[in-house]
Amino acid sequence: MEKMTRRDALKMMGLGVGTLAASSILAPLAQAGEIRLPQIPPQGGRRPQGPPQGGMPQLRYAEPVVYEGPDVIIRRIDEHTWEGNGHLMANETIYIIEGRDRAILLDAGTKIDDLDKIVASITSKPVTLVATHVHPDHTGSAINYFPEIWINAADTVNVKEMMGDYKGEIKYLEDGQVFDLGDRQIEVIFTPGHTPGSASFFEVEGRKWGYSGDAFGSGNLLLTTNFSTLLATTTRIGKYMRKHGIEKMYPGHYMGANPETLQRIDDLRTLSEEMIEGIRKGDVSGQAMLGLNGRIRDFGVNISYRDPVGLK
16 A cells, blocks of 8 residues: 555554564564564463464464565465465465365455466466455555455445555455355355454365454454454354364464464453453553554463453
């Protein structure tokens, strides 16, 4: 997005906490005073699942590299599924999901020049661009290489600021909608919390995978709505994963060893319940990114939220 500097985008996304500290640019920015890395004390110490507090998580990709360019590295998950990582905002991740007849590009990263050509070098199938949510590390400048994009209408509140330069057609997802790729069906499930219009995508046949964007945070959840919304989402997705045997969800900042699990969903649900009931108290400070002035840390995950409105 030309209207937003990299510094502004980093501040807006609240990067620098926990898992997202893995971005190659965060440490130099912090040393230069460009961003502040909050120190969040552990609470309860139960079943840590993320990197040690203050540690930089290692990138541990088992998937082989099939493309490496100046803006993105693409790795093969399996014969018809790929993930790609940008370098600007904590390994922001795109996914190429190919079926017999067509393919989905899930998210477009922050800035990937000629992304349409790169995707075409991976798959020869017609490609539909779909976004997990409207934030500049998922709907960055590369969306302009595609004539249409699918988003959840609840995220239109962010379109003017974060997708204002897009000249293509915006189409709207429906909860429960299925993208039929020929021999792969990708189901859309709305997962609000991180943003009002966050959506996740699931394969319930065959692979038993999901693709969740930032809905569950990749270890660092920026909750721009409230804990009641997160409680409803985690309750629903927990039931969905159990019903369909979903083994994992590939997140919006995939680092090779941090897929979202059912345990992560259950832990986020527990945190939401405890915050709503007042059992747990957050660390509230005057400094805030995106207005997220409250923070909690447990189960190896950070949640940043708006105090007091996020406690609803």
